[in-house]
Amino acid sequence: MWINPSVKVTYNIKNVWRIPFLNISYSQTEQVLDSQAYNAPDHGTFTSSSIVQPAISRALQTLFQDSLIPWKLVARNALSSIEPSANAYRTYITHLDITQTAPDKTFKPLAGEVDESYNLTITKNGEAKIIAVSAYGILHGLQTFIQLFYQHSTNHGIYTNLAPVSIIDAPKFPHRGLNLDVSRNWFPKADILRTIDALSWNKMNRLHLHMSDSQSWPMEIPALPLLAQKGAYQTGLSYSPADIQDIQTYGVQRGVEVIIEFDMPGHTTAIGLGYPDLVAAFEAHPWPDYCAEPPCGTLQLNNSATAPFMKALFEDVLPRVAPYSSYFHTGGDEVNQNAYTLDPTVKSSDPAVIGPLIQKLVDENHARIRAAGLAPVVWEEMLLDWNLTLGKDVVVQTWLSDESVAAVTAAGHKALVGNYGFWVRLEIFA
Numbered sequence: 507m508w509i510n511p512s513v514k515v516t517y518n519i520k521n522v523w524r525i526p527f528l529n530i531s532y533s534q535t536e537q538v539l540d541s542q543a544y545n546a547p548d549h550g551t552f553t554s555s556s557i558v559q560p561a562i563s564r565a566l567q568t569l570f571q572d573s574l575i576p577w578k579l580v581a582r583n584a585l586s587s588i589e590p591s592a593n594a595y596r597t598y599i600t601h602l603d604i605t606q607t608a609p610d611k612t613f614k615p616l617a618g619e620v621d622e623s624y625n626l627t628i629t630k631n632g633e634a635k636i637i638a639v640s641a642y643g644i645l646h647g648l649q650t651f652i653q654l655f656y657q658h659s660t661n662h663g664i665y666t667n668l669a670p671v672s673i674i675d676a677p678k679f680p681h682r683g684l685n686l687d688v689s690r691n692w693f694p695k696a697d698i699l700r701t702i703d704a705l706s707w708n709k710m711n712r713l714h715l716h717m718s719d720s721q722s723w724p725m726e727i728p729a730l731p732l733l734a735q736k737g738a739y740q741t742g743l744s745y746s747p748a749d750i751q752d753i754q755t756y757g758v759q760r761g762v763e764v765i766i767e768f769d770m771p772g773h774t775t776a777i778g779l780g781y782p783d784l785v786a787a788f789e790a791h792p793w794p795d796y797c798a799e800p801p802c803g804t805l806q807l808n809n810s811a812t813a814p815f816m817k818a819l820f821e822d823v824l825p826r827v828a829p830y831s832s833y834f835h836t837g838g839d840e841v842n843q844n845a846y847t848l849d850p851t852v853k854s855s856d857p858a859v860i861g862p863l864i865q866k867l868v869d870e871n872h873a874r875i876r877a878a879g880l881a882p883v884v885w886e887e888m889l890l891d892w893n894l895t896l897g898k899d900v901v902v903q904t905w906l907s908d909e910s911v912a913a914v915t916a917a918g919h920k921a922l923v924g925n926y927g928f929w930v931r932l933e934i935f936a
Contacts, residue, residue: 507597507628507669509655511570514601515562517555522562522604551829552613552758554606557641560759562604565648573657573664585659588667592660602634602651610641613758616832616881617901617920622711622761623676626650628669642761646709650675683712683765685924689719689776692743699756706760713757714765714835720775720801725750725766729822730815732780747826754830765883766827768819769837771867772845775803784815786849787842796848798840807863808851816871824878833901834875836868839885841892857892865894872897886910889917 515522580588612619624638624647636647650673654666684705686693693701702713717725723737724744734744745753750766757764778785785803793800806812827834846852846860854860872882876899883901888894890913896902903922904910914921 507599507632508663508665509569509599510663511566513599515566515604516601517558517562517604518606522559554610554641557610557613557759557761558604558606558644561645561648565652569652569655569664573652573655575659576656577659589656589659590665590667592658592662596663597630597632599628599632599634601632602636604636604644604647606638606641606644608639612832613641614763614830614832618680619832621676622646622680622709623674624650626671626673626675628654628666628671630670642711645706645761646675646677649707649709677709677711681712681922682710683714683922684710685714685716687716687719688724688745689716689769690721692722692724692739695745695749695753698753702753702757702760702762702764705762711761711763712765713762714767715753716767716769718768718770718776718837719773720797720799720803723776723779725823727819727822729818730780733777736780737776750826751830754827758830763831763833765831765833765835766823767835767837767883768823769839769885771805771807771864772797772839772841773803773837774805775801777805778803781815784809784812786852787845790845790848796845797842802842802845804842804845804849805867806849806851807846807860807867808849812867813870816867817874820871820874820878824874824880828878828880832880833883834878834880835883835903836871836875837885838864838868838888838892839905841887861892861894864888864892868894868896872900883922886914889914889919 576588577585620642621639622643624636624643626636626647628634634651636644636651638644638647654668654671655664656666657664684701686698686701688698705713722739723733726734726744726746728747738744754764774785775788778788782788784806786806787796788803789800790796790802793802796802797804824834841864843855843857843860847855852860852863868884868888875882881899881901882897883903884896886902886904886906889896889902890910896919898918900919901922902914902919903924904914905924905926908925911921911923
């Protein structure tokens with residue numbers, strides 16, 4: 507079965523405005539789409555059409571300009587065993603009809619809140635259909651559709667050797683994510699956007715940005731300007747509010763929800779670069795006594811300045827996150843008890859002293875997150891090591907062992923599974 511740029515595409519019966527896919531760059535495609543007023547999202551306002559129609563354009567752009575020749579999918583000199591003759595009679599796909607069966611209620615879903623399933627069929631007569639409940643199901647269907655096709659080795663067409671096709675597909679896990687550490691390692695915005703592309707191609711739906719750690723604070727906070735001015739690796743290696751909005755918007759348009767994490771109270775050395783009075787055990791030595799990795803630094807828990815700082819931080823950030831995500835991650839891993847002997851507001855390593863202070867910090871921050879309409883996420887130590895009382899809406903991210911997953915779920919929480927023993931930290935819900 508063959509396909510060419512004259513294929514007719516409809517979305518919910520209406521013809522999709524088409525571009526001349528050949529001889530036009532991707533950036534030009536995006537400019538044309540913008541000029542056609544496809545309900546372009548503005549400050550977190552999205553529609554099904556604003557998600558699906560550009561996705562159709564991107565899919566066909568990939569299909570007709572970037573399809574691969576499957577040399578490496580067969581043995582040496584064996585491509586002819588799967589590739590049709592370029593001169594043989596061709597049956598073409600005449601139209602691709604895309605149907606969304608229900609209106610979308612959210613573009614920043616909680617895990618499991620959106621039906622991402624889809625059905626894809628291609629008949630022997632050249633009729634192709636994608637049917638899905640949601641816009642995100644349609645995005646997944648489009649990815650599968652274009653992955654059925656190859657470019658002919660003669661460069662004389664695009665074909666699939668699998669037709670007729672009938673695919674009924676749905677994700678096994680409602681949260682399928684990747685954790686990208688942008689604090690320990692600087693990644694330009696373009697690289698993050700490219701990562702979102704890769705996630706969408708693989709039907710993953712979350713990007714967890716580990717935004718802060720001991721090594722740097724790369725996110726600009728207008729209410730607290732010294733965080734990035736002093737905490738970034740160097741001038742220019744930070745994300746402006748416009749950058750964050752671009753990343754979040756780009757993700758939503760591709761079915762990838764961006765979750766931002768501020769790790770605390772441990773791993774907060776970078777805060778001390780701009781606000782030194784808030785951090786205890788700052789670059790303390792010998793470092794193995796005071797932190798899991800250098801440079802050491804932990805948030806002062808009983809400092810009267812900590813609460814106003816947190817208030818300013820979250821009042822700045824949460825309104826800029828809430829239109830794009832239903833989660834915010836407050837960290838909580840690897841809190842070193844001994845570091846609090848160097849905290850002038852605590853002066854103790856006793857968990858009975860430190861635990862209630864961490865509980866208060868977490869309670870206040872989670873109250874702010876809930877007030878913004880988001881669900882909090884924490885690392886497993888907050889529940890399993892410090893025995894904090896957490897709301898039932900709190901997602902607990904496990905990373906130390908598979909046994910942690912069982913302990914978290916037994917305590918009645920959703921577990922976000924990302925065992926650090928693997929080369930890349932993937933996340934799924936249990």
